[in-house]
Amino acid sequence: MRASSRQVIASIRRRLYATQAAQSQAEHTPLPKQSPKVTRLPNGIIVASVENYSPVTKLGVVFKAGARYESTNNLGITHCLRAASALSNSKCTGFGLTRNINQIGGSFECTTTREHMIYTTECLRDETDIAAEFLSYASCNIGLKPWELKDMQPRLNVDLAVLKEQP
Secondary structure: OHHHHHHHHHHHHHHHHHHHHHHHHHHHOOOOOOOOEEEEOOOOOEEEEOOOOOOEEEEEEEEOOOHHHOOHHHOOHHHHHHHOOOOOEOOOOHHHHHHHHHHOOOEEEEEEOOOOEEEEEEEEHHHHHHHHHHHHHHHHOEOOOHHHHHHHHHHHHHHHHHHHHOO
16 A cells, blocks of 8 residues: 555656646746737738737638628628528538638637627637638638528527527
8 A cells, every 4th residue: 555655646746747847947938928910901901910929820800790780671681691601602611611620620700799790710820821711711702502591591590589589
């Protein structure tokens, strides 16, 4: 019994030492804080970036297209576009979009606010170019198929029912 308790204590010491060494190493190499860089391209697009030295990159495309800009003729279109964000586009299918982003260890999301529609993807830093390509497909090359829109109808009906129950 004594030998096994010594082994356990020795194992715990090794683990704690490795944790302490990792913490002390991280504390000795402070990274300089970067300020955001904002650039306006010739076509009017504004690009903002921040270097945070993280192994994970988050890319986003923000459109000034929230519910605030809907008229009575197109009421709810922002919600429909958000629900259809991961469906087919003119470059790839919805399955292809999801699979390719997942293969690089990334994720894709579309959110809306009252004033904006935001397409975002997160991926490892080394895969940023691939993620940016699929982000542009999803946000700028929308090409929905009629059967996908038909399959999306029950989901929108559920959303409307929830809205009526919980305004």
